[in-house]
Amino acid sequence: MAAGCAAVAFVAGTSGVAAAVDNLPPKQPLVGDLKTDSKACGTGDEKAYVGGAPRLSAALYDPVEDDRPGEVTMVKGEYEVWWTGPDGVEQRLTHTMPGMPSGFRQPWQVPDGIPANTVVSWHVRAFDGTAYSPWSSEGDGTVCEFVYDDEAPQKAAIDALDYPPDAWSVDGVGVYGHFTVNSPSDDVVAYDYNFIGGPYGTARPDRLGGSATISFLPDRTGPQTLTVMAVDRAGHRSAASRYEFFVRRGRAPVAHWTLADPAGSTSAGAETGTAARAGSGVTFGAQAPQGTALASTARLDGSSHGYLTPDAPAVADPRRTFAVGAWVRPAQTDRNMTVASQDAGQSASFALGLRARDGVPTWSFTVGGVQLTGGTPETGEWAHLLGVYDAETGRARLYVNGHQTGTEAQAAPAATAGAFQLGRVRDGQGYHDRWHGELGDVRVHDRVVVPGEATELSSRKPRLLGHWSLETAADGTSPELYGGTPLRLGPGATIHRGPDGSCIPDIDPDCPAIPYALVGDGHLTLDGESAYAATEGPVVDTSDSFTLGVVVRLADSEPAHPVTLLSQAGEHTDAFKVRYEPSAHAWQLVMPQRDEQGAPGSVVAQTAMADDGEGQGHRIAVVYDDATDKITLYLDGHATIGSTADLPDGWRSSGPLQVGRGHTGDGWWGEYLHGDVDEVQAFSGVLGEHDISQLGWGTEPCLCWYG
Structure with a gap:
């Protein structure tokens, strides 16, 4: 048109x-x-x-x-x-x-x-x-x-109110620092800023050309640099201003009770703060969570006598920033129970604990009447709880086992600071919601506990349960590397020894050509008909966090049926089974929901192979994290899509660890593996991805992370 x-x-x-x-x-x-x-x-x-x-x-x-x-x-x-x-x-x-x-x-x-x-x-x-x-x-x-406007604004001056130059004795991780920035230019509308590794943001003055304040919550120790550029109305940015400073470690708790006092004690000694007197319903010397520095904990019986208190506040002013955390193991989850609280007159300024609504338990952190919930408590299962109130933002957060859960919320704590309580909370004229179960390592901070610290507080270092290098066998058994329970070899199972180096086949025609072992000097060879190896009893507690690693090489690129690499049985079926499924060309993790005859097994995780499994074989690992209710199957140190699954109700198996066989649907042994197996390793706890990548190379992982 x-x-x-x-x-x-x-x-x-x-x-x-x-x-x-x-x-x-x-x-x-x-x-x-x-x-x-x-x-x-x-x-x-x-x-x-x-x-x-x-x-x-x-x-x-x-x-x-x-x-x-x-x-x-x-x-x-x-x-x-x-x-x-x-x-x-x-x-x-x-x-x-x-x-x-x-x-x-x-x-x-x-x-x-x-x-x-x-x-x-x-x-x-x-x-x-x-x-x-x-x-x-x-x-x-x-x-x-x-x-x-053809002129850029002048550089901003930085006044570090909380980080004066050359001062190393200032607060560090978890304590806010404040910086005032001001440019001589009268047309500045914003200041763009960044710290090394973040955060990045924009601070705006209250008036044109005015100064602005930048708040910074350090989450790690070490040298740090703040970079600022002034921005005028036309969008021009000034040259960068920089301020270098050093962040110290986060300061220690203001109150800390390990609750690892000797059995028979009537009070809990304080690492920091005031000793807490114990009611007659408190028993010291109870079990501690494995993999932590705790030797023991305190058990509270849930009665009116099951409490501890220093008879003084642990949080001096609940309106200011604080954090409270502890290791907990509930003996029941069908009613409200309190881990820690602090009196505020006839009520409580905050409370950390467990809530049970309509038969559904959840962890909770209540501040100023605002309740945050998340995570799923399980009877007899350890968890680390941490509640944080950030007065700078006015928001509260709840961490369960090092992970923030639920949704953080605005809160306004009461000003009153009464006595700190363990195992009960004040409501009206008395105390209620008494804790039944174990408590340990109670810490109260007067600062923000940052996410990395929350992870560290909840970490449980894995413990080696067994390492079978499968180098030798005597009297039908292959020893555990550190003198633990050996693997008993079944019919048809042998230890293959690689060349001993006494001769070189390429030079000496009389030197026999002996295949090298998968790892080290030997490996286990299974015939696929009746061969297997097994311990005398269970190795890993399948109801708690565990890690298993193994190296495997299949003798057949396409087996005629599924073959089992590892399993650990209950009374009627396997608590878990790692098997190769030829129809899917993949390794699978199979787990039944209950220990019953004929209980169907579900493929909860699967990872496909890109080759036939020959050559140097593959490194397989299984990691169950009871804290997050996740189980993951790793192939050659990597997890892929479909290799992680939810497992909220892992049950404890009573049978031995099996190498090379598993139960079939009729309850009999079967799915015998034809191939080679090496470097069987078992741990209580969760190995991180870095440590998992070290499994199967003939050495122990450093156990330097908790995943």
Whole structure:
């Protein structure tokens, strides 16, 4: 269609007779549809500041499309720009755009030469080839204004209120630091800042050209640098200002009770703070969570006598930042129970514990009447709880086993600071929701405990249960590397020994060609018919966190049926089974939901192989994390999509660890593996990915992480 509309247009009527339609002028451009670069049209104090000749744009409309829907009409935008020069003479530029469809935004790049620091005005109108719209400034409209600012702001000065120069004795991780930034320029609207590794952000002054404050919560110790650039109204950034400082370690708890006191004690000694007297329902010397530094814990019987208290506050002012955490193991989960709280008159300023609603238990942290919940308590299972109240943000968070759970929320704690309580919470005139179970390592901080510290507090170092290198066998058994329970070899199972280095086949024709072992000097060879190896009893507690690693090489690239690499049985079936499924060309982790005859096994995780499993074989690992209720199958140190599954109810198996066989659906042994097995390793606890990558190489992982 030609640009513009004719003065008289014709459209076909329903009767087939042409009907004349008078041309209507384009609509007046709306001020709300005008832009100076990306900034809205403004005048006076609302005018736009730009860093160069701007791009003006407007959306223009022709009303003819209201009468003829679906028909494209064309309009042209006519821009007018003017300003007063230093000699008092008005300067004016005009520009008409090519025709564009009605409703389109028509941009015009103002040519260079616009004077700096001068108020420039502009407006626009539309032309359809016959008629003009009113200017956008006419009637209820307004002129748009902008100023071209050609100077960047000056660098900002940084005043480190909490990190003075050369001071190493200031607070560190978990304690907010504040920096005041101020540029001498009077047109600064923001300060862009970043710290090494984050956070990154923008601080805005309360007034144009004013100073701003940057809050910083350090989450790790070490050298740190704050970089700041001032930003003016035109978007110019100043040169960078930098401030270097050092973050110390987070300060120690203000109150700390390990609760590892000798059996028969009547009070809990304090690592920090005041000793806590114990009610008669408290028994010291109870079991501690494995993999921690705790030697024992305290057991509370859930009665009115099961409590501990220092008879003094642990949190001096609940309105200020604090954190409270502990290792806990509930003896029941069907009622509300309190781990720790602090009195506030006839109520409590905060409480950490367990809530049971409609038969569904969950962990909870209540601050100032606001309750955060998350995670699933399990009877007899250890968990680490941590509640954090951040007074700087006014928000509370709950961590379970080092992971933030639930949704953080705004809270307003009461000002009253009464006695700190373990195992009960004050409500009305008395104490309620008494803890039944174990408590240990109770810590109270007067700072934020950052996520990395939450993970560290909840870590449980894995413990080696057995390492069978399968180098030798004597009297039908292959020893455990450190003198533990050996593996008993079943019929058809042998130990293959690699070459001893006494001769070299390529040089000595009489030297026998002996295949090398998978790892080290030997490996276990299984015939696929009746061969297996097994311990005398269970190795890993399948109801708690564990890690298993093994190296395997299949003798057949396509076995005729599934073959089992590792299993550990209950009374009627296997608690878990790692097997190779030839139809899927993948390793699978199979687990039944219950220990019953004929209970069907579910494939909970699977990882496919890219080759036939020959050559140097593959390193397989199984990791069950009872804290997160996740189980993962690793292939050659890697987990893939589909190799991790939820396992909320792992049950404890009573049978021995089996290498090379597992139970079949009828309850008999079967799925015998044909191939080679080496480096069987078992751990209580969860190995991190770094340690998992070390399994199967003939050495122990460093156990330097908890995953």
